[in-house]
Amino acid sequence: MSLIKSISGIRGTIGGKAGEGLNPLDTVKFVSAYATYIKSNKTDNSNAIVVGRDARISGKMMEQLVIGTLMGMGFDVVNIGLATTPTTELAVAMEGAAGGIILTASHNPRQWNALKLLDSNGEFLSAKAGEEILTIAEKEDFHYAEVDQLGKVTEKDYTDKHIQAVLELALVDVEAIKAADFEVSIDCVNSVGGIVIPKLLKALGVRKVNELYCTPDGNFPHNPEPLPEHLQDIANMMKTTSSDVGFVVDPDVDRLAIICENGDMFGEEYTLVAVADYILSHTKGNTVSNLSSSRALRDVTHKHGCEYYAAAVGEVNVTTKMKEVGAVIGGEGNGGVIYPASHYGRDSLVGIALFLTHLANEKKTVSELRAGYPQYYMGKQKVELTPNIDVDKLLEAVKEKYSQYEITDIDGVKIDFPDKWVHLRKSNTEPIIRVYSEAHTQEEAMQIGGEVMNVIKELAR
Incomplete structure (x- = not known):
């Protein structure tokens, strides 16, 4: 069982023990944290949250958990049912809602589901907001509504809109x-x-x-x-x-x-x-x-x-x-x-x-x-490292090694060669560096990626 908590949402496999998958207890906890965040950061009088879901098998169960929790937090819910992610995003803006939750694990297999969290613009939350929600969830500092302040549910279909x-x-x-x-x-x-x-x-x-x-x-x-x-x-x-x-x-x-x-x-x-x-x-x-x-x-x-x-x-x-x-x-x-x-x-x-x-x-x-478009091919590889390796320090050494080329370091290290590139990103969950490369042929893309991988391995010794 897997449960991945990140600033962009909560993703996990259905079932298992609490804390080991996206089960009912964890779903309620993270939705409560999101509702707490929205409640304390609202800038207008909107009290509605839009909920939409994809068609995966666990969707109906998740929908009921999420809607019930939001009602318990005192929010009115606009349930748009089976809806795409962009449909849900548009619905938040069209409703003038305080936020939205999309129940989808996107491209992940059927055993997965997720809570994708939106702001009042129908856009994904900022990294700062995501971190705050994770902190609230960890503390479990929730305040649920009294019986007369419970939220209500309205069902709408936004597909045609x-x-x-x-x-x-x-x-x-x-x-x-x-x-x-x-x-x-x-x-x-x-x-x-x-x-x-x-x-x-x-x-x-x-x-x-x-x-x-x-x-x-x-x-x-x-x-x-x-x-x-x-x-x-x-x-x-x-x-x-x-x-x-x-x-x-x-x-x-x-x-x-x-x-x-x-x-x-x-x-x-x-x-x-x-x-x-x-x-x-x-x-x-x-x-x-x-x-x-x-x-x-x-x-x-x-x-x-x-x-x-x-x-x-x-x-x-x-x-x-x-x-x-x-x-x-x-x-x-x-x-x-x-x-x-x-x-x-x-x-x-x-x-x-x-x-x-x-x-x-x-x-x-x-x-x-x-x-008629420029012809490029991409390679995707990875370098596995020992847990004691300082990956950030290693990436700095790679930057120095290739300093004669155009370097971008806003997200890992990207080396732009005249006719190809290599992008290095460290994993947040395991001691590896992901190596993406692109060139005019598949062979060239894999070759330049391999060359940089060899440099990483040499520097890691």
Whole structure:
């Protein structure tokens, strides 16, 4: 059993002893801590918390625990039921709520669930807020409401409102999509994407939708992380239908993978690159991604005469940087598109609508569109160390070793070589350094990552 407490939320496996998994006792404790934090930091009179969940099997149990705890803390609850992460984020803002809780373990397998915590803007909490909530939970300093002050529950469905908000975006061209007469295949991994993505595609004017795994019952038919090795079923569907494009989402629909018309992977890293290319062709401005995302976004940004900025890994770090530099588009290389004209959160619905508009305007196949972007390949490795190694000191030594190159140290150490890069990040849970690398071929990416790994091992002696 696992229970991971971090500043971004509480994640764990269902079952086991208290403190060893995300069980009822721990769920109540952390929701009580979140409610205590919200109550003491509210700046307006809102007394509502929005609750939404993905379709995983433990969702209904978690929903009842969370809603009951919030009522016990004196908060009114707007329960939007089965809803995507971005839908819940939008609902918080539309309701003028004090905060929100999303019940989803995102791309983790079916035995996992999590509490994703939002502020009154419908955005993930800051690191400082997350730390404060963990402290409150540890002290268990909660004050529950008296019987006459218990909260109430209202049930609402925000799916259609989210779709309508996407349709109203200025750069979503429904008429162009209709005229393109697209056939689209989708894999929604039997979660909430199966509810919203077919409705979105119909609203966008897609001629035909081939649905794969769209029953929202939480029985994931494959590993729910949308990586190439997990997506052979939709790749085969693309080859046996006349689909123009395929879309794959994770269980909470904040990550978007694209499949080419021939069944090839477009590449998760390139979801953001393609959408940014379209946005920048109409709206000049800055872009942001995290340090471990592809250099292709920087290249495309510069092609449009705009500036690219890097952020530390983590959605809240990306959105913070986007606000700081006034970015018009940003996100993460895991297929996460963040479009401020909609909201500051990864949103696959927005990504799909903008990508289809781009595809319709370009009048190319998806594989032709992909071939027009800078070609990069990524390697992911790790260096295992002994527990007594001072990892921070080791990373400083690596910085010194490569000081003749461009170094970024806002999150580990990233070394930018002229035609490739290596990013080193220490694990918070085990004595390892994660090594991400990127170059123009897979072989080069693994090679440069291996070279830096050898340097780390030598310095660690």
